[in-house]
Amino acid sequence: MTEMRFAANLKWLFTEVEFEARFDAAAAAGFSGVEYASPYAHEPAELRRRLGDAGLTQVLINTPMGAPGTPTRAGLACVPGLESEFRAGVERGLEYADALGCGLLHVVGGVVPPGVGRDEAFARYVANIAWAAERADGTGVRLVLEAQNKRDVPGFVLDSQAQAAAVAEAVGADRVGLLLDFYHLQVDEGDLIRTYRRFADRVFHLQVADPPYRHEPGTGEIGWRGVFAAVRASGYDGWIGCEYAPAAGTVAGLGWMRTVAE
Numbered sequence: 016m017t018e019m020r021f022a023a024n025l026k027w028l029f030t031e032v033e034f035e036a037r038f039d040a041a042a043a044a045g046f047s048g049v050e051y052a053s054p055y056a057h058e059p060a061e062l063r064r065r066l067g068d069a070g071l072t073q074v075l076i077n078t079p080m081g082a083p084g085t086p087t088r089a090g091l092a093c094v095p096g097l098e099s100e101f102r103a104g105v106e107r108g109l110e111y112a113d114a115l116g117c118g119l120l121h122v123v124g125g126v127v128p129p130g131v132g133r134d135e136a137f138a139r140y141v142a143n144i145a146w147a148a149e150r151a152d153g154t155g156v157r158l159v160l161e162a163q164n165k166r167d168v169p170g171f172v173l174d175s176q177a178q179a180a181a182v183a184e185a186v187g188a189d190r191v192g193l194l195l196d197f198y199h200l201q202v203d204e205g206d207l208i209r210t211y212r213r214f215a216d217r218v219f220h221l222q223v224a225d226p227p228y229r230h231e232p233g234t235g236e237i238g239w240r241g242v243f244a245a246v247r248a249s250g251y252d253g254w255i256g257c258e259y260a261p262a263a264g265t266v267a268g269l270g271w272m273r274t275v276a277e
């Protein structure tokens with residue numbers, strides 16, 4: 016069976032120290048990979064140096080998103096009228112991914128804007144993802160799509176894992192896959208193990224956190240032993256991003272890797 020590889024999400028983990036110091040902190044805690052949504056406030060060369068010094072692999076970044084509270088806070092792929100901003104964001108994401116040796120770019124979907132119908136936003140989303148897939152072809156960077164739960168992100172363009180998988184299939188499943196985040200899946204859909212198995216061959220990246228509070232696995236309502244057993248049994252060989260808010264300190268909370276994920 017495949018050994019599971021966990022990546023520290025540096026937006027969520029090691030927030031006890033400044034962002035710049037989180038690389039060394041993650042390596043010292045035993046991580047060999049990291050992810051974070053937004054590298055764009057930093058020069059690629061600086062990030063590359065920090066990764067190299069700490070001996071870390073950059074696993075995943077997102078396309079640029081708007082600031083919290085703005086209409087594009089969860090991405091702009093579904094927003095009609097912002098096609099050129101969307102395309103510029105994909106270009107920027109690919110540029111950073113290339114500089115960081117990062118194999119996955121999360122093309123963030125977005126929230127259906129007020130006054131725009133869901134069908135219109137979804138059609139724009141599919142057209143934009145198709146453009147991004149074409150653009151990324153041959154770059155060595157694969158794209159991932161994530162369904163985010165509508166309790167935390169009301170109006171998010173993707174309704175379900177099935178819908179995300181259908182979009183990936185429509186635009187090219189060899190280069191576009193799922194970012195399946197068990198936290199979002201539990202909140203919106205449930206039936207984790209069956210849903211994971213149904214889409215396992217489309218999953219390029221996994222993320223974990225436990226509802227209701229989005230803390231470490233083992234702090235909430237998910238039966239992680241069964242979930243991780245299903246992941247192992249599927250032969251999944253990608254990374255598992257730790258995208259949770261530590262309940263009481265990042266390092267103090269890492270015990271779940273030896274208990275529920277053993």
Ligand SMILES: O=C(O)C(=O)[C@H](O)CO
Nearest residue numbers: 052077121161163196258
């Ligand atoms: O919110 C999430 O679950 C994500 O993975 C987004 O990428 C955060 O930016």
Ligand SMILES: [Mg+2]
Nearest residue numbers: 161196222258
């Ligand atoms: Mg996520």
